[in-house]
Amino acid sequence: MNRKSNLEGTPTGDDAAGGVIAVTRALRILEAFGINDPQLSLAELSRRTGIHKTTVLRLARTLAADNYLVQKEDGNWRLGRAAGWLGACYQATFNVQEVVEPVLRELTIKTGESASFYVREGQQRTCLVRVEGPQAIRHHVRIGAALPLDSGSPGRVILAFSGEPGELYEMIRRRGFHLSLGEREPEVSSVSAPVFGLHWRLLGSMCISGPTSRLSEARLLELAQTVVDAATRLSYAMAGSQRPAMHIEKPSTWHP
Numbered sequence: 652m653n654r655k656s657n658l659e660g661t662p663t664g665d666d667a668a669g670g671v672i673a674v675t676r677a678l679r680i681l682e683a684f685g686i687n688d689p690q691l692s693l694a695e696l697s698r699r700t701g702i703h704k705t706t707v708l709r710l711a712r713t714l715a716a717d718n719y720l721v722q723k724e725d726g727n728w729r730l731g732r733a734a735g736w737l738g739a740c741y742q743a744t745f746n747v748q749e750v751v752e753p754v755l756r757e758l759t760i761k762t763g764e765s766a767s768f769y770v771r772e773g774q775q776r777t778c779l780v781r782v783e784g785p786q787a788i789r790h791h792v793r794i795g796a797a798l799p800l801d802s803g804s805p806g807r808v809i810l811a812f813s814g815e816p817g818e819l820y821e822m823i824r825r826r827g828f829h830l831s832l833g834e835r836e837p838e839v840s841s842v843s844a845p846v847f848g849l850h851w852r853l854l855g856s857m858c859i860s861g862p863t864s865r866l867s868e869a870r871l872l873e874l875a876q877t878v879v880d881a882a883t884r885l886s887y888a889m890a891g892s893q894r895p896a897m898h899i900e901k902p903s904t905w906h907p
Contacts (some may be wrong), residue, residue: 670847676702677710681719681734690727748780750888755782755857758881762859762874764866765789768846768885769805770855771813772797774852776806780856789861803835804828804843808856828879830871832863838864842875844882848889857882 677695695699718733800806
């Protein structure tokens, strides 16, 4: 059996033979950069990756030799054109269905309810991807169906994070999610959270939905964090990155 090691430990087994640890460390350095980080110092790269500065410097110079990093005159580092080319290739070959559906399927397994991803088209929202839940009694929505923005939690979330004014939308932006009970269809409940892409551009909203008899307000509030976590994972997947899911404070009970 091959033994595993941490990033700073001595690699053994396949890691030592194949250089897996070195590749992993190099990827961690590239992933240390974010949208708001045009440049990072050697010390900051070391802090963010947990790798010793001498190792970071050696790997950064190797990455710079192939234009994945660039060292500025002040000693700081920024992403190079080769990293930009990979990003451009990713965007050009990106398949929404392949990225969204696995996240929705996982959300359905965790909640036991149908999960959907909506995007805005004019003054309507369209169901782009949907995974049906395992329950015999469930809420049905056809993929491609156009629904109103101002009715139901998915549309309200899209409006809120598109900058719609008003107390309701301010509250949605503060909470990071929205729930509705019978707002668009009687006896149908849902809870939704926003999905973002590069530079925090709003892409749409993710929701779970089902009969109100099963999804009471209390139950929706219990599931809200699960939906927010899934939407956060999808947001970073859409942007071609990975970060820990954000956490929301449990809100006080309210009626939409």
